[in-house]
Amino acid sequence: MIKIVEYNSESSKELIKKLEHRSQFENEPILITVREILADVRETGDNAVIKYTRKFDAPDISPHNLQVTDQEIDLAYSEVEEEFLEAINLAKSNIESFHQKQLRNSWITTEPNGTILGHLVRPLRRVGVCVPSVSQLLVSSLIMNVIPAKVAGVEEIAVFMGPKPDGTIDPHMLVTAAECGTREIYKCGGAQAIAAMAYGTNTIAKVDKAVGPGNLYVQVAKKEVHGLIDIDKIAGPSEVLVIADGKANPSYVAADLISQAEHGVDSSAILVTTSQTLAQAVKSQIQIQVERLPRQVEIVGSFN
Structure with a gap:
């Protein structure tokens, strides 16, 4: 289910190339469908929504x-x-x-020359x-x-x-x-x-x-x-990148990866580590944790 890829290998180069294209994703069939729905709702309102x-x-x-x-x-x-x-x-x-701490106040001031700002x-x-x-x-x-x-x-x-x-x-x-x-x-x-x-x-x-x-x-x-x-923004698909060394708790790392992988098969959940031991332990933990979770199809599909 989960691949462990060595840095600078051919597999890693393919993975990086794939990741670089995620932000350029275009899907013409989805765009056509969405435009049809938008036009229909614009023209017929509630009838189209229903x-x-x-x-x-x-x-x-x-x-x-x-x-x-x-x-x-x-x-x-x-x-x-x-x-x-x-x-x-x-x-x-x-x-x-x-x-509440983010609230900003309006202000107004008059300059010496009479200009109001x-x-x-x-x-x-x-x-x-x-x-x-x-x-x-x-x-x-x-x-x-x-x-x-x-x-x-x-x-x-x-x-x-x-x-x-x-x-x-x-x-x-x-x-x-x-x-x-x-x-x-x-x-x-x-x-x-x-x-x-x-x-x-x-x-x-x-x-x-x-x-x-x-x-x-x-x-x-x-x-x-x-x-x-x-x-607000164009959001998704979900992504997470965890950077961890050999001291990290593999169950915590696995949970962090799963938290985004479960959003959908198009999610990207990646661990970068210098520890082969940690990589193997996280892989095992993901397999253990997935068995207890309801969205197994999405999680497995994401890691595949």
Whole structure:
């Protein structure tokens, strides 16, 4: 499953060449598909959002249940553990405290010659947060995207999450969003969610900025609408490079590599070390840890 490559060998040269091309990745079929989805949502609004959500996520989704109701959020609270709520609120408090220190103030001054100078800092009015919630429950990503916007003073924050096949969203994700202060949640993800944020529909108001992680379709869609609205960045595929010597704990190194490898088969997780012993030990640890984890297909595919 995992290759150990000697530095300056032919195998290492091939690996380095492959890594150099990761940032230049282009996929014409995905780009064509994304542009079709964007155009469809721009022209037909909610109908297109529903069409693609039925196709990719939940076959029975309808315009009437596209937005999560307060009743669904209240029910979600009864389905999560008290320990989960405590953990969410601890994380929320820590993240709020950190980002409070990043706030910048407006200022204005008058020069001796009467010239007025200043710097006006204002929050965006409305932001959309797109977070995966089916293949992965990215609770941390939801918190880390919503809380900084709240601290900055953004008036409206809408969360977009793809539903499960039965049309529901995991209660842990709903509760996390509510605990972070937003109850405007839509059951759609993917490129159609980005399109709805960018163009607006009858149900979904246009946003000023779209943020959050997602697969390649989401990232390509963000790239396509950038300029019409702002975006955070083009993210992924996930990468991690661990540099360690023979004193490192192989179980910790393995866990660090797996934490990114599990995001998808296109992830890159690499250890650089001068110790053959450590390399072998990390390889063994990865094989042991993978057996206990749910996303084995993604992890094995990434390391292959």
